[in-house]
Amino acid sequence: MAKKETKNEAVNEAKVEKAEKKSTDKKVAKKAENKIEAKPVGIMETVLRDAHQSLIATRMPTEVMLPIVETMDKVGYHAVECWGGATFDASLRFLKEDPWERLRKLRDGFKNTKLQMLFRGQNILGYRPYADDVVYAFVEKSIANGIDVIRIFDCLNDIRNLQAAVDATNKIKKQEGRGESQIALSYTLGDAYTLEYWADMAKKIEEMGADSLCIKDMAGLLVPYKAAELVKTLKESTKIPVQLHTHYTSGVASMTYLKAVEAGVDVIDCAISPFALGTSQPATEVMVETFKGTPYDTGLDQKILAQIADYFRPYREECIESGLMSTKVLGVNIKTLLYQVPGGMLSNMVSQLKEQNAEDKYQDVLEEIPRVRKDCGEPPLVTPSSQIVGTQAIFNVLMGERYKMATGEFKDLLRGNYGQTVKPMNEEVIQKVIPGEKRSTARSAEATGHDKPELESLEAEMKQYKQQDEDVLSYALFPQVATDYFKYRDAQQTKVDVSVADTKNNAYPV
Ligand code: CO
Secondary structure, three states, X not given: OHHHHHHHHHHHHHHHHHHHXXXXXXXXXXXHXXXXXXXXXXXXXXXXXXXXHHHOOOOOOHHHHHHHHHHXXXXXXXEEEEEEOOHHHHHHHHHOOOHHHHHHHHHHHOOOOOXXXXXXXXXXXXXXXXXXXXXXXXXXXXXXXXXXXXXXXXXXXXXHHHHHHHHHHHHHHHHXXXXXXXXXXXXXXXXXXXXXXXXHHHHHHHHHOOOEEEEEEOOOOXXXXXXXXXXXXXXXXXXXXXXXXXXXXXXXXXXXXXXXXXXXOOEEEEEOHHHOOOOOOOEHHHHHHHHOOOOOOOOOOHHHHHHHHHHHHHHHHHHHHHOOOOHHHOOXXXXXXXXXXXXXXXXXXXXXXXXXXXXXHHHHHHHHHHHHHHHOOOOOOOOOHHHHHHHHHHHHHHOOOOOOOOOHHHHHHHHOOXXXXXXXXXXXXXXXXXXXXXXOOOOHHHHOOOOXXXXXXXXXXXXXXXXXXXXXXXXXXXXXXHHHHHHHHHHHHHOOOHHHOEOOOOEOOO
C-alpha cells in the first residue's frame, strides 16, 4: 500500500515536472515570437462623466446610468469615471439631482470596479480657490461616498495648487485603506513645454506622493508620434503608472493611443461607442479589438461591451433627435490642430463674436489668441485659462488696441491669483493692465486670501438647508445653484413648490 502511494506520488511528480517544462517551453517560444512580455493595457471608461460632458453638455441623468451599471461592473475596467468636472454643477443646476446621491447609487451598483472622479486642484470642482479645510473635507466626503481614484489637475500646471488635494487623499488612504491620488498634467504646446519640462514634472509628481500620473490632453493636440516620445520620456522619469486622456476632436486620438500603448502607457481613457468620437474619447470596443492577441491585449469581453453599447445606442438617438447631441461635435475639427486651440474654445469664440456682430473678425481673433497666451506666460488652455485668454483676445481685436480694456479674470491672472505660469509674463502688458499693483507669487489659495479655514462660515451661511454634511460642500462650490436646488428639494419633500408660490397672497399651491 505504502509502496503504491510512493509510486503514484513519483508518477504525479513526473507529470507535474513535464507539464511545467512544457509550459516554460511554450512561454520561451512565445516570448521569442513576440519579443515583448504581456503587458495588458487598462481601460478607463468615461461614458458616465467626460463622454456625456463632451457630447451632451453633461446632461445624462442618473436614471439613464443605473440600469446598465450591473453589466458595466462585469467588464473588468481599470476604472469607471463617473463624477467631477461639470457633472456636479449640471446635476444641481439642470437635472435637479443631488450629485452625492448619484455617487452613492453608483457605488451601490459597482461592486467590483473602481470609481474615478476629476478634481480641479485647489478649485475643487468650482471656479475659485478654496481654503485647505474645504479641499480636505471634499476629498474625505468623495471617498466616503464611493470614489476610489481622484484625478487632480491645475489649469496652470502649478503643482502647489495640487498639494492639498494629494495630501488629503493620502491621509484618508492611510486611515480608511481606500482612496488613490492621480495627478493630471494639462497637456499643451509651446516653447516652454519640452520633453525635459514634462520629465521634470513627472518626477515632482512622484515626489509629491501621487499614486499615478495622467497626461490630460483636453484639446486633442497630442499627435501619435509625439505621444510615443512623451510616454517613453515619462516612463523613464517615473516609476508610477502613466495614464493617457485625450479627445477625438482633431481626429488623431485612436492613433495616438496606439503609439502611446506601444511606448508603454499603462491605462487609456475610452468611451463606449455610442458616446465616443467627436469631442469625446476613442471608442472602447475599437481599442479593445486593436490590441487583441498582442502583448497589450486588454482581456475585455466584446460580448459584454456590445450589451453596453446596445443599451446606450437608443439614448444617443434620442439625444440627436432632441438636439441635445449636435452633429457639429461629432466630426473632425482640424482647426484645433492648426491653431492649437481647444474645440470648445473655438465654439465659445464664435458665439461671442456673433453677439457683437463681429463674425468677420474670426481670423483676427484666432491669430490674437497665441499672442495673448504668450503675454500671460503661455499657460495651457483649459478651464478657466481657456476662457480668460479667449475673451481677452476678443477684447484686444474688437477695441482696435491691445489691452485697452482687460477683463477682471485676465487682471487676476496677471496678478498671480491663479498661481505661477511656466514662462514669465510680458512686463509691458503688466504695466499697461495693472500698473503699480502688487503681484503675488504664492499659490492660488494664499494669493486670493483663502488661507484661513472657511468651512465653518460657509456652513453658517447655509445651515437652514442642511440635511447632510455634504450639502455644505455643494453650497461652498456653487452657492447660488446649490441654494436653488435646496429650495427645490424642500419643496419636493413638503410637496410645496416655492417657484410657483403665490407670494402676493402668501398662498402655495399644494
Ligand atoms: Co477630457
